Amino acid sequence: MSRLIGLGLLLAGLLYPFAVYFGMEHFAPWQFGLLLGSLWLARALTGERKPGSLWMAGAAIVFCLLLALFDSPLLLRWYPVLISGFMLVLFSLSLKYGPPMVERLARLREPELPDIAIRYTRKVTVAWSVFFFCNGLCAALLTLWAPLDWWMLYTGLISYGLIGLMFAIEWLIRQRVRGRT
Known part of the structure; x- marks a missing residue:
């Protein structure tokens, strides 16, 4: 399961600029934040405990929460x-x-x-x-x-x-x- 989540995060990262560029007409920034934050939370809960993995996931989750809270296209x-x-x-x-x-x-x-x-x-x-x-x-x-x-x-x-x-x-x-x- 953690490999699938890692793959999801990798794909989300690779496709993110295109998703933002083409998806802004159809999705609000808070929706990007919730989707991306869910992937990072799943990684934090199921991923291997490698050095740095928890603080990175925590920082990314905070970023996604701010994105969801402020609903800002610039923050995306x-x-x-x-x-x-x-x-x-x-x-x-x-x-x-x-x-x-x-x-x-x-x-x-x-x-x-x-x-x-x-x-x-x-x-x-x-x-x-x-x-x-x-x-x-x-x-x-x-x-x-x-x-x-x-x-x-x-x-x-x-x-x-x-x-x-x-x-x-x-x-x-x-x-x-x-x-x-």
Whole structure:
């Protein structure tokens, strides 16, 4: 059940900018808040207890409650900023309290990492932290000063393209680093 809820949250996150852009004519902001808040509440109640999962769910539920309470179309546009903020906090705190997020992910595939790989994963975690800061900043600026269609284009397409580009660049760099060892 928790996997289904996680998949629902993932799909909701991916489709959110389009749902806001095309759904505003048919649904009120409070309805978005209740639907999204229900998914986050279900995740909090049924999901695995991973570091950060409860505070993220709590913050998202508070956001959704505010969205439902104020019924504000402008508030709808802050959700992608919130998600980038979550990712920034997860990645950057993993640098302080360790192990870095990318090292954790790498150890799923290769449990015994050499020292050079551990240093490399730390640098990649820093790069992702910078990316999520910049991505959240762009989404916030678009929320504050851009038309809805620009916001939707960035948060629904461009930011995902940039994530894919980050993955591709990191993969290419990783191949070079591996080739040196």
